[in-house]
Amino acid sequence: MNQLVLSVKDLAITYHSASGPVPAVRGVSFDLAVGDSLGLAGESGCGKSTLANALLRLLPDGTTTSGEVMIDGQDLFALSPGGLRAVRWTTGAIVFQGALHALNPVQTAGRQVREPMLIHHTVGSEDEARVRSRQLFERVGLPANQLDAYPHQLSGGQRQRVLIAMALACDPQLLIADEPTTALDLMVQAQVLALIAELRRESSLSLIFITHDLSVLTYVADHLAIMYAGKIVEEGPSLSVFQNATHPYTRALAAAFPTIGDPSSRLAPSGLAGDPPTPGALPSGCPFHPRCPLAEDRCQTAEPDLRPAGPGQRAACVLV
Numbered sequence: 445m446n447q448l449v450l451s452v453k454d455l456a457i458t459y460h461s462a463s464g465p466v467p468a469v470r471g472v473s474f475d476l477a478v479g480d481s482l483g484l485a486g487e488s489g490c491g492k493s494t495l496a497n498a499l500l501r502l503l504p505d506g507t508t509t510s511g512e513v514m515i516d517g518q519d520l521f522a523l524s525p526g527g528l529r530a531v532r533w534t535t536g537a538i539v540f541q542g543a544l545h546a547l548n549p550v551q552t553a554g555r556q557v558r559e560p561m562l563i564h565h566t567v568g569s570e571d572e573a574r575v576r577s578r579q580l581f582e583r584v585g586l587p588a589n590q591l592d593a594y595p596h597q598l599s600g601g602q603r604q605r606v607l608i609a610m611a612l613a614c615d616p617q618l619l620i621a622d623e624p625t626t627a628l629d630l631m632v633q634a635q636v637l638a639l640i641a642e643l644r645r646e647s648s649l650s651l652i653f654i655t656h657d658l659s660v661l662t663y664v665a666d667h668l669a670i671m672y673a674g675k676i677v678e679e680g681p682s683l684s685v686f687q688n689a690t691h692p693y694t695r696a697l698a699a700a701f702p703t704i705g706d707p708s709s710r711l712a713p714s715g716l717a718g719d720p721p722t723p724g725a726l727p728s729g730c731p732f733h734p735r736c737p738l739a740e741d742r743c744q745t746a747e748p749d750l751r752p753a754g755p756g757q758r759a760a761c762v763l764v
């Protein structure tokens with residue numbers, strides 16, 4: 445059996461807002477083996493970023509979590525502050541959603557790539573950090589002279605490459621990329637996807653790639669998990685899930701993104717009318733039933749669990 449870099453069991457995450465509890469993730473389980481990649485898809489608000497941030501314990505103070513996350517064999521929720529510091533960046537690193545606009549405007553790209561190495565002492569000196577940052581720039585396809593550039597001097601695609609270089613700075617086993625291509629135009633999106641696919645080919649890097657565009661995931665992910673209202677509603681090998689989607693929600697997503705990065709589909713992310721429910725106010729039964737074209741009476745009463753839906757594939761729908 446392959447060694448697991450991540451094992452997530454029944455993870456639930458509840459934010460506490462002024463208007464009450466927000467159960468953003470409601471019992472998610474999956475394993476990720478070393479070198480494997482998982483694509484996480486679903487419309488905005490389904491809990492993808494919450495799940496991603498929880499995997500490195502990067503949730504706001506006061507957020508309640510239950511379940512278990514084992515990262516590189518260690519119990520994430522039992523780690524000491526020192527243990528947690530060691531896990532972040534060196535075991536797992538994340539490219540945050542929207543980080544493209546959050547690079548420090550008054551520091552050069554090179555300095556921002558060197559910083560995690562110096563903070564985490566993965567290099568012995570500033571000189572060593574400079575050497576490594578040049579190697580990282582080469583690895584992500586940026587010319588060395590851009591080490592001295594400030595973020596505003598770089599294009600969106602170049603800034604995304606800087607963020608990926610930063611995430612790789614301490615040579616993590618796991619890269620979590622939260623919608624790294626969503627804000628980029630088509631051609632640049634394709635280039636960043638090609639880069640991530642190449643990084644995976646040349647090392648044993650494990651990957652969690654998040655997007656609301658299902659077609660993108662077939663390029664970078666071996667396995668797919670589709671999230672709706674805080675749960676995985678379908679999962680399996682990525683081509684099977686994309687081509688033989690069994691959950692009506694997955695089918696709607698797959699139909700909405702027939703080709704990579706189709707610009708017209710960006711405006712109507714699921715092709716479905718309406719929005720996913722807010723976590724604090726879920727409908728009874730299957731949370732998808734109010735939007736489901738195939739809903740029956742029984743869908744209003746019980747929320748289905750994941751059940752076998754094909755080779756290696758599972759879906760949470762009573763019709764499967």
Ligand code: ADP
Nearest residue numbers: 459461466468487488489490491492493494723
């Ligand atoms: P996604 O990444 O799939 O768009 P998120 O994980 O960002 O979804 O959000 C899931 C739900 O949690 C949304 O309803 C969002 O409004 C809510 N949420 C996210 N962050 C917070 C927070 N800090 N406090 C309260 N609710 C939050």
Ligand code: MG
Nearest residue numbers: 492493494541
């Ligand atoms: Mg998100």
